[in-house]
Amino acid sequence: MRFPLPFSSSRATLPAPFQQLAWSNLVAQSAEQISLAAAPLVAVFTLGATARDTGLLQTAQTLPFLLLSIPLGVYADRRSRRALMAVSEGVRALAMASVLLLVLAHALTLPLLAVLGFLGATGTVAYSVAAPALVPSLVSRDVLPVANGRIELARSVAYSAGPALGGLLVGWIGAGWAYGCAAALSTLAAALLAGLREPPRATTATRHFMLELRDGARFVFGDALLRPMLATAVFFNIGFFTLQAVYVPYAVHRLGLSASAVGVTLGAYGIGMVCGALAAPSVARRVTFGRTLIVGPFCGLAASFVMVATLAVPSFWLAAASFFLLGVGPILWTVGSTTLRQAITPAGMMGRVSALNSTATYGARPIGALLGATISARFGMDACLVAAALGFAVQAWIIVISPAARLARIPDGAAVLSP
Numbered sequence: 001m002r003f004p005l006p007f008s009s010s011r012a013t014l015p016a017p018f019q020q021l022a023w024s025n026l027v028a029q030s031a032e033q034i035s036l037a038a039a040p041l042v043a044v045f046t047l048g049a050t051a052r053d054t055g056l057l058q059t060a061q062t063l064p065f066l067l068l069s070i071p072l073g074v075y076a077d078r079r080s081r082r083a084l085m086a087v088s089e090g091v092r093a094l095a096m097a098s099v100l101l102l103v104l105a106h107a108l109t110l111p112l113l114a115v116l117g118f119l120g121a122t123g124t125v126a127y128s129v130a131a132p133a134l135v136p137s138l139v140s141r142d143v144l145p146v147a148n149g150r151i152e153l154a155r156s157v158a159y160s161a162g163p164a165l166g167g168l169l170v171g172w173i174g175a176g177w178a179y180g181c182a183a184a185l186s187t188l189a190a191a192l193l194a195g196l197r198e199p200p201r202a203t204t205a206t207r208h209f210m211l212e213l214r215d216g217a218r219f220v221f222g223d224a225l226l227r228p229m230l231a232t233a234v235f236f237n238i239g240f241f242t243l244q245a246v247y248v249p250y251a252v253h254r255l256g257l258s259a260s261a262v263g264v265t266l267g268a269y270g271i272g273m274v275c276g277a278l279a280a281p282s283v284a285r286r287v288t289f290g291r292t293l294i295v296g297p298f299c300g301l302a303a304s305f306v307m308v309a310t311l312a313v314p315s316f317w318l319a320a321a322s323f324f325l326l327g328v329g330p331i332l333w334t335v336g337s338t339t340l341r342q343a344i345t346p347a348g349m350m351g352r353v354s355a356l357n358s359t360a361t362y363g364a365r366p367i368g369a370l371l372g373a374t375i376s377a378r379f380g381m382d383a384c385l386v387a388a389a390l391g392f393a394v395q396a397w398i399i400v401i402s403p404a405a406r407l408a409r410i411p412d413g414a415a416v417l418s419p
Contacts, residue, residue: 299329
């Protein structure tokens with residue numbers, strides 16, 4: 001038995017509120033990717049940052065996922081998710097506009113860039129926690145895979161254009177205006193949410209924060225499907241951000257790439273995501289739901305091996321191929337894991353479960369970035385590439401032995417395992 005095709009041309013009509021969310025998501029993701037791509041380029045080319053510095057900068061830009069996902073997730077279960085997302089984009093716009101002003105005043109420093117990156121990422125956390133919790137209230141259960149596929153396809157487009165555009169903007173018109181574009185896009189994303197009508201939720205008595213958190217944690221860690229999915233995502237992000245922490249200085253100093261070329265290699269990640277999205281219907285026709293969940297982790301492992309190969313053969317094309325592989329497979333993982341989580345999580349617990357997922361997975365990003373900074377400072381950038389490959393090996397092993405890999409279709413309460 002096969003699962004519904006996430007990217008197929010379904011006859012199901014996605015409602016107007018979801019369409020508003022999808023457009024806002026596209027613009028918000030584009031703003032995030034431009035700013036994330038610009039930050040290490042500004043640090044290296046404008047502020048003379050080392051690999052250790054860029055690793056610490058990545059840590060600051062990802063630390064809010066570890067610190068704030070759970071509080072914001074509990075808030076998303078208590079209050080308007082649409083309002084939380086709109087405010088979060090306003091916060092990010094303010095942070096990015098501040099970087100622009102500091103660049104124009106010639107007052108930008110690495111600590112200020114890190115602080116404003118932290119503030120901008122706080123907006124990203126709020127949006128990323130609330131959006132998956134909002135989707136099931138906007139569409140019916142039978143079109144959840146289609147809706148999630150649309151969200152991830154939009155994200156793929158942003159990941160394709162954002163890093164390349166960020167690199168080009170830094171190279172062509174300067175660092176400040178790259179952040180100015182990001183600020184404008186975040187403002188537009190907030191405006192697109194203004195007219196979205198969020199369906200009312202059943203009111204429940206407000207309980208103590210720790211009790212609500214405990215219930216969410218018990219659900220996630222007690223579920224045989226969600227537990228290995230969480231662990232796989234944790235090690236994927238540790239491996240990915242150990243690599244990301246040093247990639248820009250590695251690409252500049254070891255591969256000899258310009259700012260624009262670095263942006264293009266990073267943009268290959270998004271191109272891979274788009275290709276993965278387009279290939280998804282064909283993959284879904286041929287394999288079960290569980291097998292689809294394996295594709296992303298093994299593409300990540302292959303990507304890490306390709307990047308390690310650049311130690312022996314420094315090459316723009318190998319670096320681009322590595323990021324392409326990091327995009328082409330994991331989009332199937334993202335759609336599948338999100339759909340699985342939404343399918344088996346009670347509606348009133350969706351924000352907390354999304355927050356716990358964000359804390360564990362995105363929270364692994366500052367750990368990976370800090371690991372990259374530490375390893376590069378002690379053993380050099382080459383060792384970071386090898387350490388990242390080890391992280392990718394662990395996540396591939398976790399998912400392949402898990403019961404989630406044996407799912408024949410999207411479970412409805414009880415898991416449906418293939419032989």
